[in-house]
Amino acid sequence: MSRNGGSRRSNRSGASLPEVSTIAAESSDPVVCEVRKPYLLGNSLTGGYGRGSDILHDCTIAVERGKIAVIVGPNGAGKSTAMKGLFGMLDLRKGTVWLDDENITDLSPQARVAKGMAFVPQTSNVFTTMTVEENLEMGAFLHREGMKCAIEQVYGLFPVLRDRRRQRAGELSGGQRQQLALGRALMTQPQILMLDEVTAGISPIVMNELFGKIIEIAGTGISVLMVEQNARQALEIAHVGYVLVQGRNRFTDTGAALLASPDVRRSFLGG
Amino acid sequence: MSVMDLLNALTAFANFVLIPATAYGAQLALGALGVTLVYGVLRFSNVAHGDTMAFGTMVTILLTWALQESGVTLGSLPTALLALPAGIVVTAALVLGTDRLVYRFYRARRVRPVVFVIVSVGVMFVMNGLVRFIIGPGDQRFADGERFIVSAREFRDWSGLREGLALKTSQAITVVTAILVVVLLFWFLKRTRMGKSMRAYSDNEDLALLSGIDPNRVVAVTWIILAALATVAGVLYGLDKSFKPFTYFQLLLPIFASAIVGGLGSPPGAIAGGFLIAFSEVTVTYAWKKVLVYLLPDPLEPTALVQLLSTDYKFAVSFLILTAVLLIRPTGIFAGRAE
Numbered sequence: 115m116s117r118n119g120g121s122r123r124s125n126r127s128g129a130s131l132p133e134v135s136t137i138a139a140e141s142s143d144p145v146v147c148e149v150r151k152p153y154l155l156g157n158s159l160t161g162g163y164g165r166g167s168d169i170l171h172d173c174t175i176a177v178e179r180g181k182i183a184v185i186v187g188p189n190g191a192g193k194s195t196a197m198k199g200l201f202g203m204l205d206l207r208k209g210t211v212w213l214d215d216e217n218i219t220d221l222s223p224q225a226r227v228a229k230g231m232a233f234v235p236q237t238s239n240v241f242t243t244m245t246v247e248e249n250l251e252m253g254a255f256l257h258r259e260g261m262k263c264a265i266e267q268v269y270g271l272f273p274v275l276r277d278r279r280r281q282r283a284g285e286l287s288g289g290q291r292q293q294l295a296l297g298r299a300l301m302t303q304p305q306i307l308m309l310d311e312v313t314a315g316i317s318p319i320v321m322n323e324l325f326g327k328i329i330e331i332a333g334t335g336i337s338v339l340m341v342e343q344n345a346r347q348a349l350e351i352a353h354v355g356y357v358l359v360q361g362r363n364r365f366t367d368t369g370a371a372l373l374a375s376p377d378v379r380r381s382f383l384g385g
Numbered sequence: 386m387s388v389m390d391l392l393n394a395l396t397a398f399a400n401f402v403l404i405p406a407t408a409y410g411a412q413l414a415l416g417a418l419g420v421t422l423v424y425g426v427l428r429f430s431n432v433a434h435g436d437t438m439a440f441g442t443m444v445t446i447l448l449t450w451a452l453q454e455s456g457v458t459l460g461s462l463p464t465a466l467l468a469l470p471a472g473i474v475v476t477a478a479l480v481l482g483t484d485r486l487v488y489r490f491y492r493a494r495r496v497r498p499v500v501f502v503i504v505s506v507g508v509m510f511v512m513n514g515l516v517r518f519i520i521g522p523g524d525q526r527f528a529d530g531e532r533f534i535v536s537a538r539e540f541r542d543w544s545g546l547r548e549g550l551a552l553k554t555s556q557a558i559t560v561v562t563a564i565l566v567v568v569l570l571f572w573f574l575k576r577t578r579m580g581k582s583m584r585a586y587s588d589n590e591d592l593a594l595l596s597g598i599d600p601n602r603v604v605a606v607t608w609i610i611l612a613a614l615a616t617v618a619g620v621l622y623g624l625d626k627s628f629k630p631f632t633y634f635q636l637l638l639p640i641f642a643s644a645i646v647g648g649l650g651s652p653p654g655a656i657a658g659g660f661l662i663a664f665s666e667v668t669v670t671y672a673w674k675k676v677l678v679y680l681l682p683d684p685l686e687p688t689a690l691v692q693l694l695s696t697d698y699k700f701a702v703s704f705l706i707l708t709a710v711l712l713i714r715p716t717g718i719f720a721g722r723a724e
Contacts, residue, residue, distance in 0.1 A: 255598050
């Protein structure tokens with residue numbers, strides 16, 4: 115039942131995923147049946163920045179392979195903080211982070227990049243003094259071999275970047291800049307792409323276009339985790355949505371179910 | 386005013402202003418490139434730069450003497466050019482060692498840039514002491530080979546003008562070497578993977594880390610380039626004038642002025658700044674009488690030297706320009722990153 119059943123690696127860390135309950139494979143099917151488990155899992159994360167007070171409280175976020183997960187919630191709900199917690203940019207006091215069955219709780223953000231996690235920060239997410247193509251080359255710093263091919267793929271996804279390849283990233287418009295930020299992250303050949311409010315400050319038309327691209331990216335098997343201010347639009351494309359309030363999970367369901375829920379609509383989507 | 390007068394004026398100008406200022410500008414530009422590179426990548430103003438130049442030059446001088454003693458020379462070129470690569474290697478080892486011992490500790494703590502500046506003051510004192518301890522505080526001459534490419538007398542005999550035009554070997558070498566070094570540096574920064582990753586790190590450290598760029602490699606390569614730039618600049622200056630540790634410490638002011646005028650963190654700015662400072666310094670402290678006697682009609686001919694500022698005050702020029710830039714356009718001509 116899991117797409118990654120055949121390629122599932124053995125558990126190197128020696129511990130098993132906390133919430134895995136084995137569904138006995140009682141059929142005569144020779145393929146071992148597995149529990150469908152998330153590709154990326156932040157389990158009961160509690161923590162904050164440095165010695166400051168905790169911002170996340172027992173917060174759990176999971177992303178399935180090739181699926182889009184969205185974190186929404188009011189201002190100060192700890193949405194970005196939850197994402198940073200998953201990426202190792204937070205001091206966790208409790209909880210564990212799992213990537214493809216491996217405990218990565220103690221890995222540095224750079225080590226996570228090498229493991230196939232890519233992060234697009236909300237601001238300063240391109241090298242402004244470098245050209246568009248150089249930005250993409252820097253994304254491919256760890257994967258020199260397939261660089262030419264990967265750049266072509268990014269240009270295929272975002273044709274405007276090809277037209278501006280010699281231009282400095284600082285001269286791009288807001289929407290183009292976010293496309294480049296996404297492109298740079300894709301150049302790291304990630305298995306999971308984490309986007310911190312990529313649609314902040316861009317027009318609705320460009321935003322819809324960008325969401326379309328994100329669906330396309332997820333279609334290639336890359337998991338996507340987004341933090342979004344534009345909650346309604348984001349939930350429309352989300353396979354799963356997390357509503358956080360004050361660093362805690364408030365509602366968790368499919369995007370469609372959250373959009374349909376009167377509670378969620380009333381509290382977070384403006385009716 | 387005859388054509389002869391005009392030619393004499395031009396020759397005097399070239400001899401006393403254009404050529405010396407160009408050579409000096411090239412030396413300042415190389416120095417300022419080192420300062421600007423450290424500022425861009427490591428994010429602090431390296432006060433120890435002048436003494437790093439002195440150290441690199443000292444090592445080159447010691448090696449030059451050893452070569453001269455064993456009878457190895459470069460013919461009409463200065464032997465120091467032969468010793469220069471080894472001087473760079475030793476200086477690179479020194480700055481890498483300093484980074485390992487001193488700067489890395491503060492980098493790991495992510496201290497504010499001002500702390501780094503203070504730390505580099507300490508490094509400056511240690512390097513300064515090291516140089517004086519090894520070679521002494523006095524003046525050292527190490528230039529050998531042909532002194533002039535064109536001497537003033539040769540030029541006068543050849544042209545029939547009253548004014549002579551001299552081109553020292555050291556001046557020609559300075560300009561040629563500076564051009565080579567700058568071309569090489571820009572090629573490295575623009576075209577190579579390592580150079581691009583240095584620019585990326587300088588542009589946005591966090592994003593560079595998210596792209597998988599290794600910060601330790603970037604830092605190490607920056608120090609090696611700095612060692613090369615400082616040693617080349619120091620040796621060229623020493624060949625052109627002479628080597629004295631205190632003079633190199635004093636060079637810090639015009640070098641920083643160059644880097645800041647051009648825009649800290651901007652390599653093209655450092656080059657432009659170097660020439661701007663050099664030309665300002667030379668034109669303001671030059672006695673223009675020699676040029677003006679040819680250009681002005683007899684009744685207006687100056688009787689005084691027409692020197693705006695005594696050469697003793699040449700550092701005031703850097704200081705004034707520096708102050709003006711910081712007041713009017715703090716980011717420098719090429720809009721560097723400093724605020």
